[in-house]
Amino acid sequence: MAAGIKYATSRGTLILPVIFKTNQPMPPAPHQTHLIALDWGTSSLRAYRLGAHGQTLELRALPCGIMQLPAAASGDKAALEADFEAAFEQACGDWLRAEPGTPVIAAGMVGSRQGWLEVPYLEVPIAVDRIGASLSLLRNRHGQPIHLVPGLIENAMLPNVMRGEETQVVGVLNALNQDTAETDVLIGLPGTHSKWVQIRRAGKLCQLAHFDTFMTGEVFAALSGHTILGRGMQAGEGKDKDDAGAGQQAFERGALVARSAAGQAGVLSTIFSTRTLGLTGVLDGAGQREYLSGLLIGHEIAALQAMLREQGRQPSQVMLVGEAGLCARYTQVLRAYDFGAVEVVAQATERGLWQLALTAGLLKHA
């Protein structure tokens, strides 16, 4: 039988001969999958099909976050297990059938207590290389191995945890200019729960030294949606959105509150000014929303800055990862608070998953 690749066409089966030299491995096809990388969080599941150099060949975003699965709140373990299997199949079942044996890595809340398999946290401070060397193995019902990335915990008076962001941190470090390998880096991951991660670097050692969490995004949503502050914001909802300048001014006004004398009252007090600046006619509904956004981010950055000063650390480099609009807001506030160079890093998640798979030895041909 002739060696070749068979294609089914409308005119019958086409066989293309394949010619290759003996004793040499077959060169990878340009679109061959080297890694299936899953970013599996609370609200969504993103599946990346990555090529020979970690480049994204295909991306799927599914509404299958671990809290969105049909059996998520049921307490029915068997049903939840079936949901995870089904979501996994939907995300990459066909990719695996097309190229069996492709390694699979997954990060995020899929490794939490409410996830598919609980993966113990690693303790901070930690050498960043240790993360990729500590993946946990899960097999689905077809025996397909799935390598889960551990989250991180910092056991302090107020413990701190992350799941998923550690992967983005690895991705950011991978993107860093190696010329600056002696400097400390501050990595910010704004979102529902912002994380601020301190990286210390000395030669080959790269340590994740400390991190903080701010619930800024979720607090903004709760205040806007479920307190009297949101009632005032509705007043502007019917208006034309042509007044971007006014919105920008309101955001800046809010952002600077935390560094003013009045900001000493703390965020439980200053947020009330969202309402009173509406009552006194200074801010319209849309302005109140922008003001509160700036005010909360400003309090976050002011507190971060105070802590860094207390620790005697002023990072020379700030890297941000997150949704573009949110990163622009944070960049603006960081500049207002005299932070130095701020850089936004794209594709940190897929870069991180690739790097972790590499460290774990999952990429045979890389």
Added chain:
Amino acid sequence: MAAGIKYATSRGTLILPVIFKTNQPMPPAPHQTHLIALDWGTSSLRAYRLGAHGQTLELRALPCGIMQLPAAASGDKAALEADFEAAFEQACGDWLRAEPGTPVIAAGMVGSRQGWLEVPYLEVPIAVDRIGASLSLLRNRHGQPIHLVPGLIENAMLPNVMRGEETQVVGVLNALNQDTAETDVLIGLPGTHSKWVQIRRAGKLCQLAHFDTFMTGEVFAALSGHTILGRGMQAGEGKDKDDAGAGQQAFERGALVARSAAGQAGVLSTIFSTRTLGLTGVLDGAGQREYLSGLLIGHEIAALQAMLREQGRQPSQVMLVGEAGLCARYTQVLRAYDFGAVEVVAQATERGLWQLALTAGLLKHA
């Protein structure tokens, strides 16, 4: 016909003769109404029938707060007007028919933009006596005069407002020991929106000098009901409530966070520990609720203390007005933060309304 007071008894009508000297006014009957005092807020309407010395003869609590009226959100002004008339009739229509001409005073959100009649704010700082001298007159459809108490505004970089609390402040001052008339007083009104009011006293002058608002109560409700922090609290809901000691410990633990080094991260960050202390098994669901309550109140009191220190003021007397359980929580936290004597004042609202009516000259016979 014999002059006398008739009483209907089971054995017939009893007539008691009343003897009085001519040329002297008839002494007031022991239950004669001297003032109808309304505490008309956002969620409820409390109507007090007050006697000759301001004592409460009768109290009605109605679910007729200005945001609870049927037409409150409709934008239909005529319908809303009718709602106010109906609520007023329900609160005290029969009292007025029984004793026509009784003066009526009302404080709270009834005088706001969403109320029955918008009453302009008075500006802080202000001599406390000025409040009672500045009531606004509203007449209902029967021509009944209703005297509305103005709210207060402090025009600062972050403006501050109150409506209703100014009346409680007047009530607290009325209850104060006059021997201490030279000392400054700090009045705390914990609730959905806590107010902290600074009173300066020198001889006959009593000035409301400054106040702050903290949205602590509403933030607690929004975080518990509408963020991930509430999800962890639900774990304890089915349990027996026999572990009051553990709840108390969790509350104290939370209350002390703001004064610890970790508290420097600010409340947007420290609240996340509610979740992580649950994840690490330190706090059960009920404990997380108590912890968050303590944590938020602690941040409020710590910020208040920092501001007072900045201003060079350490009040010798702290007076609290509010729901008893909440005042107990605040008292505990104030003591933990080394505030001096803390006293809880009861019946501040009715005392305040009485005092304001007196200042306004509404009480002819008092």
